[in-house]
Amino acid sequence: MIQGTSSDAGKSTLVAGLCRVLHRRGVAVAPFKPQNMALNSAVSADGGEIGRAQALQAQAAGIEASSDMNPVLLKPHSDCGAQVIVQGRVLGNMDALAYQQYKRIARAAVLESHARLSARYRALIVEGAGSPAEINLREHDIANMGFAEAVDCPVLLIADIGRGGVFAQLVGTLALLSDSERARVRGFVINRFRGERRLLESGLQWLQQHTGKPVLGVLPYLHGLHLDAEDAIDREQPAKPQALLRVVLPALPHISNHNDFDALRQHPQLRLRFVGPGEEPPAADLVILPGSKAVRSDLAWLRAQGWEDYLNTHLRYGGRLLGICGGLQMLGRVIADPLGLEGSAGTSEGFGWLDLHTTLAADKQLRNVQGELRLEGGVPVTGYEIHAGVSRGPALARPAIRLGEREDGAISADGRVLGTYLHGLFDHPQACAALLRWAGLARPQALDRGALREAALARLADCLEAELDLRAIFALLELPA
CATH class of the missing domain: 3.40.50.880 (Class I glutamine amidotransferase (GATase) domain)
Structure with missing residues (x-):
């Protein structure tokens, strides 16, 4: 399971890239996101509605998207209310308090979908939501550690160095987890690095010594990588002198x-x-x-x-x-x-x-x-x-x-x-x-x-193969190196 220190840390992209890396090796792999809050959605092959990012991840895995890949989708229509979609079908509208209580029921649908995918695929790459350290949302959690604990799933924690304070992000997130959850985190991935890698090495060594957990990769900022966004609008546009x-x-x-x-x-x-x-x-x-x-x-x-x-x-x-x-x-x-x-x-x-x-x-x-x-x-x-x-x-x-x-x-x-x-x-x-x-x-x-999307997935997979400790990741998936 890929969890992040924050929203937009790079979870969706890392899951898509790992799905493509495994697909290249002939591994039957599928993406899974227990709970998603997004207004970018897609229609799955079985006629359900899921998050757009999971449809992209399914493409990266070389398979058709199904409703089980995102069993709970929340589509906000106000600051405190959202449409709740369970296993691809609209359940109704709920405010935040009502949904917090409903999560105990949603958990059954999440585990049911996960079991079906686990029976069909050799490997699942699971995406968390937001951060596992959101203390106010820990009760009945189905999006992050609550799910990982329920299915006994190892976790990698990804952080965006471009936001600044990457070591505080990682150490602070660990500090807010329970002992069992902290033990579940098997390593870190640092995302969107720009600059001279040698200047980062002392920090990586300190992080591994302080936490006892390895850094399994430092991913560079990939300029011009265009993949379907989960939700946020990227309003930065490249210069186009020939724009007509x-x-x-x-x-x-x-x-x-x-x-x-x-x-x-x-x-x-x-x-x-x-x-x-x-x-x-x-x-x-x-x-x-x-x-x-x-x-x-x-x-x-x-x-x-x-x-x-x-x-x-x-x-x-x-x-x-x-x-x-x-x-x-x-x-x-x-x-x-x-x-x-x-x-x-x-x-x-x-x-x-x-x-x-x-x-x-x-x-x-x-x-x-x-x-x-x-x-x-x-x-x-x-x-x-x-x-x-x-x-x-x-x-x-x-x-x-x-x-x-x-x-x-x-x-x-x-x-x-x-x-x-x-x-x-x-x-x-x-x-x-x-x-x-x-x-x-x-x-x-x-x-x-479509061709550009495929080229972007190939570029992303090439990057992960060059920068990640795939031997360690395959071991977590119980796959041969």
Whole structure:
């Protein structure tokens, strides 16, 4: 099990890399994360909803993702409330106190999923959540040491040296564990190191002498490594002197599945910018309204931030506007949430650029799909749907996408506004190129997000093979060196 001294220490990346290292050696390996809190999710092969990071880790392992790989997924819709998804299916909304009590029940689902995976795979690489030293969350813990103790699992502790105080992170975390938990930690991994390695050696020696535990690797900062983020938005963009198309997105308070735009982030001809609260949106060729876990709340946020006037001006001067999932719903006339699925029950007026209305329903739609994007006479597109909204209205008579016998989304009569429920539509090279031409880029370069993801996993695995003590790690997995 990989646990971290904090969130974003590198747990997800290390698990993905180890899965690929083992897959290269022909080991049947699977990822597992008992409890995940994230708004980036994916549809598994068995039709359930899991964290996006676990879908990537399954790809690294060379297997299809299943709901058992992330048996508990929490999707926050407020500071104190979240949608609870158990073994791929929505259980309902809970506040933090109610979920703390529910964890005793969730534990059974976690252990059941773990047992099924253990029966199918030679090795499991488990990812913790946050930090095991969060004292206030120790009771009924299923995410970190509570799980590791229940299944008798050895633990590696990873820390991000880029945050500063890496030795304090590691020693302080150990100090807050119980004796049995401390003994369970078999070694450390230091992540995102930059600089002269020799200057670190004295600290590594002290750490091993002080704790009696080995440092099993120091991983360098891998510049330009693009893998699907578990949740946080990376707003740092590389310089692109050849950028020809300006793309702007609001960083919504409850933005979901922002990995939809990783292909755009990597595209050499695009300048992509997420605009946060209090920031003035710049001029753009294409504006994208992304998915949201609390659409009505985020719609109100957009209006309060002045985005409605900005978007009206953008369209008046010929710009293109794309809405994905919750963004599609915002483009319509009305969003109704009669059951209070994403907050308080009620109805909100949409922006009205597409003549449709949306009602949130209890049954969530979960599908991996492929079809045809209705641009340029039709081009192939693939993706997935994760939404509770059901949209109806005259705008749907001009669909954006055909998916077998059904249709999805809408294109405005003037061709400037397009909306769809389909996540991941930029990942298909032909669909990406067609959308960029629609947005105004005359000759878009081909970009295959799937191939780039595979190349990134290979680069990550190469790094781990060079920098980790794999002999020690294989021994923990009871695998031959």
